[in-house]
Amino acid sequence: MDSYGRKIIAVTGTGTFLSVVNTSSLLIAIPTILLSLKISFFLAIWIIVAYSLALTVLTPILGKYSDIVGRKRLYSYGYVVFFAGSIVSAAAFRGDMLLAGRVIQGIGGAFLFSNSLAIIKDTFKAGEIRQAKGIKAAIMGPGASIGALGGGLLYHITWRAIFIFNIPISLAGFYMSSRHIHEISRGKRGQMDLKGALLLSTTIVFGIVSLTILPSTGLLSLTIVSLAVVTGIFFILFWLQEHSSPAPIINPEIMRNPKLSVSALALVMGSLSRFSVLFLLTLFFQGPLKYSPLYSGVLLLPLAGSMGVFSFFSGFIKQKITDTALEVIGLVLTGTGSIIVGILLAIRAPYLPVALSMVLVGAGSGLFYTPNSTIIMLSVPARMRGETAGIRTLMVNLGSVMGLTVVFMLISAYVPQNIVSSIFLGLSNSSIGPYISLFYDASEIILFLSGVVSLLPVPMILRHRGEGS
Numbered sequence: 001m002d003s004y005g006r007k008i009i010a011v012t013g014t015g016t017f018l019s020v021v022n023t024s025s026l027l028i029a030i031p032t033i034l035l036s037l038k039i040s041f042f043l044a045i046w047i048i049v050a051y052s053l054a055l056t057v058l059t060p061i062l063g064k065y066s067d068i069v070g071r072k073r074l075y076s077y078g079y080v081v082f083f084a085g086s087i088v089s090a091a092a093f094r095g096d097m098l099l100a101g102r103v104i105q106g107i108g109g110a111f112l113f114s115n116s117l118a119i120i121k122d123t124f125k126a127g128e129i130r131q132a133k134g135i136k137a138a139i140m141g142p143g144a145s146i147g148a149l150g151g152g153l154l155y156h157i158t159w160r161a162i163f164i165f166n167i168p169i170s171l172a173g174f175y176m177s178s179r180h181i182h183e184i185s186r187g188k189r190g191q192m193d194l195k196g197a198l199l200l201s202t203t204i205v206f207g208i209v210s211l212t213i214l215p216s217t218g219l220l221s222l223t224i225v226s227l228a229v230v231t232g233i234f235f236i237l238f239w240l241q242e243h244s245s246p247a248p249i250i251n252p253e254i255m256r257n258p259k260l261s262v263s264a265l266a267l268v269m270g271s272l273s274r275f276s277v278l279f280l281l282t283l284f285f286q287g288p289l290k291y292s293p294l295y296s297g298v299l300l301l302p303l304a305g306s307m308g309v310f311s312f313f314s315g316f317i318k319q320k321i322t323d324t325a326l327e328v329i330g331l332v333l334t335g336t337g338s339i340i341v342g343i344l345l346a347i348r349a350p351y352l353p354v355a356l357s358m359v360l361v362g363a364g365s366g367l368f369y370t371p372n373s374t375i376i377m378l379s380v381p382a383r384m385r386g387e388t389a390g391i392r393t394l395m396v397n398l399g400s401v402m403g404l405t406v407v408f409m410l411i412s413a414y415v416p417q418n419i420v421s422s423i424f425l426g427l428s429n430s431s432i433g434p435y436i437s438l439f440y441d442a443s444e445i446i447l448f449l450s451g452v453v454s455l456l457p458v459p460m461i462l463r464h465r466g467e468g469s
Helices: 003-037 041-069 072-091 095-123 126-154 160-164 166-180 194-217 222-244 258-286 293-299 301-317 323-346 351-377 382-414 417-424 433-455 458-462
Strands: none
Touching: 003 041, 003 072, 003 095, 003 160, 003 166, 003 258, 003 293, 041 072, 041 095, 041 194, 041 382, 041 417, 072 095, 072 160, 072 166, 095 166, 095 382, 160 166, 194 222, 194 382, 258 293, 258 301, 258 323, 258 351, 258 382, 258 433, 258 458, 293 301, 301 351, 323 351, 323 433, 323 458, 351 382, 382 417, 382 433, 417 433
């Protein structure tokens, strides 16, 4: 790897680190934010979801746009927007202001993530791509660890310090990206399908809103049925638009590639599984077990740390087995680990076996993401790298958002939202006691379902083992 390649790893790794730290540290600090801003648990969930939702909506759009106008400028802009979102979030004195800041951060994150993989693919030769992605993926584990511990430490000062922490990193990222990224000629400029972009965004937003309000309204309520119908209509309109547009946001040509489409589906399910386990355990450690944010961050280290270690070594392991085999092993470890964690919670097991099971989940995620992204990005020609990177990030964040909302939805189905908020804050009174066992029951079901979701893509991937991956 030459000096330019190392600079690109540093630049794109900074963006990855920024996002991962920001997400994991906020999860740890949510109880403090609930008390400080006097917001509902529902709004707290949306403060977490808003970031991933903005990423999910915008990454395929900006990925397509980067194929037209170039990647350097958009990537650099991402750090500026993330900086602005961090300022707004740190200064927030109401829940809606913090929500707005998180949306702005998500927009900045979308600029970064829609271009990151494409920049790596533009920079490195085929033999170096796996090594580069392995190094970049390895940043995610330490980032999650630092975020969890940092969130626990910074909340002792003020929860606002979590967002202030992002500011110098954003400035450094902007400086490095502006200075070091070399723009590659795009050739003839293409077109943007603005109608398709609007339809895609509307479909995703209505779908996620439906999931988050489902616990409080009921499956057959008029609100949910209406939202489901509207979501379905917009999805059909989007699908028709993509098949008729000369420059679709999600190119049907890309998704007709069976190797890519199966890996994309596996990516959604793997992300859903990993993030639901992370979110559920964050709730669980600070809720029923009443641990402090800092101690909860320490307890999450086996998951985050193992993900970083195995992400780094996945490139070396790949020299022995195929990308497809590594995908399968990763999903199986993640799914098995999640199910075992659920069983251990059911029998009230001590922390050590739970920690070892968390290592399985983290190791599986670490092994899965690098070969999965390699298969996806090497399945398309250079002219489609930007939109393909956008689609990949869409799938990652769609899985993350779904993981959050499914956890919230299932817990709220067992425990009233006001009680969930009280349990999460570690409060003790006579009204909470009867619901603790129900919280345990919901947690066990969530972890079991997360494991099953991770295992579901395995047969589909195995059917494509003979296609050379």
